[in-house]
Amino acid sequence: MTGPFIRIFGLARHYQMGGTTVRALDGVNVDIESHTFTVVMGPSGSGKSSLLYLLGGLDRPTAGEIWVNGERLDTMDENQLAVFRRRAMGFIFQSFNLVQSMSAAENVAFPMQFAGVPAMRRTERSHDLLKQVGLADRSHHKPSELSGGQQQRVAIARALVNDPALILADEPTGNLDTSSGASIMQMLADLHRAGRTVLVVTHDARMMRFATHKIFLLDGHVVSEAEYQSATLDAMSDS
Amino acid sequence: MKPLDLFRLIIGNLNRRKARVALTAIGVVIGTAAVVILVSLAIGLQKNATEQLYGIGDLxxxxxxxxxxxxxxxxxxxxxxxxxxxxxxxxxxxxxxxxxxxxxxxxxxxxxxxxxxxxxxxxxxxxxxxxxxxxxxxxxxxxxxxxxxxxxxxxxxxxxxxxxxxxxxxxxxxxxxxxxxxxxxxxxxxxxxxxxxxxxxxxxxxxxxxxxxxxxxxxxxxxxxxxxxxxxxxxxxxxxxxxxxxxxxxxxxxxxxxxxxxxxxxxxxxxxxxxxxxxxxxxxxxxTPQEFLQGINSFFVVLQIIFGGVGAIALLVAAIGIANTMAMSILERTREIGLMKAVGATNRDVLSIFLGEAAGIGFIGGVGGVAIGWLAAQGMNVLAIVYLAQQASQQGGAPPSVAIYTPAWLIAFALVFSTIIGMLSGLYPALRAATMIPVQALKYE
Structure with missing residues (x-):
């Protein structure tokens, strides 16, 4: 493959809210190499979540191009996007998004049903992954019987189940206490070290320690770290 | 998605909302039972009439x-x-x-x-x-x-x-x-x-x-x-x-x-x-006596359709119930739908799951309705034969051997019909679920 792993070019995402147009992203250009740990920082409303969902093919851009691993996402139809997501993406959400009626193991195995993986193989793989995230003894527990940190680890196992090249995490530590958050960050760092490309959207500054690549977003635009610092400090001193 | 996985997922999803599924299915039970009983009655009348008519000659x-x-x-x-x-x-x-x-x-x-x-x-x-x-x-x-x-x-x-x-x-x-x-x-x-x-x-x-x-x-x-x-x-x-x-x-x-x-x-x-x-x-x-029989048979076919239609009204009400349950369920599970799509479910997978759940409610109701309808028809048959036999002995003529008759095809038809009704009522909610934009579904509160 030529060019970077992820190439985002002229990306815009506008919403209609009431009568006004909200420009969540407005002309964003980003290149991300593979095997990097990218942290996207930005205050709420900066468009960082929009960026993540567009990159994951869960939303459609208003304008611009999105290339991941040599494939162009913005021109794919729904079906192609679904297949792409199951093949190349693993998602981790702030609110875990586990199916409450399913056990930890079933939640981890869930995506493999859509990929048509045989049942035996699904069970094997989900137990392996739960072991990997340190929850082998919790595989039959329902999400309601697990702590927040444990739930997020189940979600990480689920994100890994189809062996994706790209892990997208949206505020993965946002609902967790400090120590659980730290262990989740460590886990994401381990994934990066194992050779995966990880992109985390967060406003948790501790995440910066692990970053090999940083993107700062303000009002739908990519800005430099210096601009970002001064803008956020200004905002703090204003308040 | 493999059919067996789809089937298991649907069963699991229905199983986790037992009370709601049961309540919705009761509507289908009543409708199906009404169809089975009324059509059985029409068929019984026809059999009865044809049986008596065999007297007009060897066919x-x-x-x-x-x-x-x-x-x-x-x-x-x-x-x-x-x-x-x-x-x-x-x-x-x-x-x-x-x-x-x-x-x-x-x-x-x-x-x-x-x-x-x-x-x-x-x-x-x-x-x-x-x-x-x-x-x-x-x-x-x-x-x-x-x-x-x-x-x-x-x-x-x-x-x-x-x-x-x-x-x-x-x-x-x-x-x-x-x-x-x-x-x-x-x-x-x-x-x-x-x-x-x-x-x-x-x-x-x-x-x-x-x-x-x-x-x-x-x-x-x-x-x-x-x-x-x-x-x-x-x-x-x-x-x-x-x-x-x-x-x-x-x-x-x-x-x-x-x-x-x-x-x-x-x-x-x-x-x-x-x-x-x-x-x-x-x-x-x-x-040929067949000619008489033909005319009489076509009358009874019309009667069956009318009786079946009356029962179908009850099923229509049940269908609205299924549509309502499915619409509610899809609202509640919006985030789950978003998740399914995020982990690689196609629109067709989502559609199949929700159509399958609606069809499942229809089928469960159909099984219940057929069971109740069949039992009721058997009971009514016994009572009706006793009554008609009394009438026959008072007024002369041969007593009927059957008053209400449930043929196997009616049972199969009722099951298939209630399942299709379920599926049709789930169509609109399921289409809505399938075409949800993933990011909006995931952010739904």
């Missing part, structure tokens, strides 16, 4: 009569009065002569062609001190009445000179002419193997009664058919022909005048209509 028989020309009389008119050389309307006249019988015999599917004739005069029977009415004295050109599908309850069905085979009801026509008022009428005599006197009557030119007595041995009593044969007495055709010649005072030549009536026996009841058509095309008149 494998066709009655064939000649077509007379313009100058001809009715079917049973004394044929001797017709000019045999019939010059006036030769083209339109189709008599049942020997060659005509061969023509009919050649039609594929025809087993037998049996001419028969009635006795034109009137006759009574005498047995010891009892008199009996003769409703129909029939001559048949066959040695065995079994060829007409008749069976003997006692003795034989074979015909021979000097003997007679009688229908079972003919026995009840005997009465005691010397019975005094208030006296118990005698029971029907057991005529089997008894000698009876047949008293044929005609009137001479001066209006005086002329009697002719025949002594006959009853060699067979026929089983009940609820048709003409129950009241008839059977003789060989030659003997009836001789009696008719005596009444007419002239010779009858079937080769020239043709037979008055021919019974055509066909191999299969479902061929009867077709063969009757072919005989009509040859120029003769053909009547």
């Amino acid at each position: 494998t028989q066709i009655q064939v009569m000649p077509t007379f020309g313009d100058g001809g009389g009715g079917f049973y008119g004394p044929i001797i009065s017709k000019p045999v050389d019939g010059s006036s309307s030769a083209q339109e006249e189709h008599l049942l002569t020997k060659s005509a019988l061969n023509e009919i015999r050649a039609i594929p599917g025809v087993l037998e062609v049996i001419p028969r004739d009635y006795f034109y005069g009137s006759a009574t029977m005498k047995y010891q001190r009892l008199d009996g009415w003769v409703n129909a004295l029939i001559g048949v050109e066959t040695t065995d009445l079994a060829n007409l599908g008749l069976e003997a309850s006692q003795g034989t069905t074979t015909l021979s000179n000097g003997s007679v085979v009688v229908g079972v009801m003919a026995l009840s026509s005997f009465y005691d002419p010397n019975l005094r008022p208030g006296e118990e009428p005698p029971p029907p005599p057991d005529l089997y193997n008894q000698q009876i006197q047949l008293d044929a009557v005609k009137w001479d030119n001066e209006g005086k009664e002329v009697h002719k007595m025949l002594s006959l041995r009853v060699t067979g009593i026929l089983t009940e058919t609820r048709g003409e044969s129950d009241y008839a007495i059977y003789l060989p055709l030659a003997q009836v022909k001789a009696l008719n010649e005596w009444v007419n005072g002239a010779r009858i030549d079937y080769n020239k005048s043709g037979y008055n009536q021919v019974i055509v026996k066909v191999a299969e009841a479902n061929q009867a209509l077709d063969i009757a058509d072919q005989i009509t095309q040859l120029g003769y008149q053909a009547i």
Whole structure:
């Protein structure tokens, strides 16, 4: 493959809210190499979540191009996007998004049903992954019987189940206490070290320690770290 | 997604909302049960009616009569009065002569062609001190009445000179002419193997009664058919022909005048209509009980549709219930739908899951409805038969063997129909779920 792993070019995402147009992203250009740990920082409303969902093919851009691993996402139809997501993406959400009626193991195995993986193989793989995230003894527990940190680890196992090249995490530590958050960050760092490309959207500054690549977003635009610092400090001193 | 995985997921999803699924399915249960009971009732009525109608004749028989020309009389008119050389309307006249019988015999599917004739005069029977009415004295050109599908309850069905085979009801026509008022009428005599006197009557030119007595041995009593044969007495055709010649005072030549009536026996009841058509095309008149049956059947089909339609209204209400439940469920599970899409479910996967759940509710309701409908139909059947049997014994006639009948196809149909109803009502909610934009579904609060 030529060019970077992820190439985002002229990306815009506008919403209609009431009568006004909200420009969540407005002309964003980003290149991300593979095997990097990218942290996207930005205050709420900066468009960082929009960026993540567009990159994951869960939303459609208003304008611009999105290339991941040599494939162009913005021109794919729904079906192609679904297949792409199951093949190349693993998602981790702030609110875990586990199916409450399913056990930890079933939640981890869930995506493999859509990929048509045989049942035996699904069970094997989900137990392996739960072991990997340190929850082998919790595989039959329902999400309601697990702590927040444990739930997020189940979600990480689920994100890994189809062996994706790209892990997208949206505020993965946002609902967790400090120590659980730290262990989740460590886990994401381990994934990066194992050779995966990880992109985390967060406003948790501790995440910066692990970053090999940083993107700062303000009002739908990519800005430099210096601009970002001064803008956020200004905002703090204003308040 | 593999069908088995889809099936398991659907079962799991229905299982986790048992109470709601059960409540929604109750609507379908009621609707399906209504359809099953009402259509069973219509089918039962039809079976009942058809069963009684079997009395109008054996369905494998066709009655064939000649077509007379313009100058001809009715079917049973004394044929001797017709000019045999019939010059006036030769083209339109189709008599049942020997060659005509061969023509009919050649039609594929025809087993037998049996001419028969009635006795034109009137006759009574005498047995010891009892008199009996003769409703129909029939001559048949066959040695065995079994060829007409008749069976003997006692003795034989074979015909021979000097003997007679009688229908079972003919026995009840005997009465005691010397019975005094208030006296118990005698029971029907057991005529089997008894000698009876047949008293044929005609009137001479001066209006005086002329009697002719025949002594006959009853060699067979026929089983009940609820048709003409129950009241008839059977003789060989030659003997009836001789009696008719005596009444007419002239010779009858079937080769020239043709037979008055021919019974055509066909191999299969479902061929009867077709063969009757072919005989009509040859120029003769053909009547088959199938024709009556057809008209009656189409009436009952209409009745079934109307009854089924009434039940279907209940199912329609249930369908709205399913649509409502599914719409609610999809609202509640919006984030789950978003997640499914994020982890690689296609729109089609999501559609299949929710359509499957709706169909599942329909099917569960269908199973319950069929079970309840079938049980109710069985119960009603028992009650109705008891009631109808009482009616029948008071008013005469045979009691029905069935009042409400649930055939296997109705059960299969009800299950398939309720499942399809479920699926159709889930269509709109499922389409909405399938076409949700993943990011909006994931962020839904």
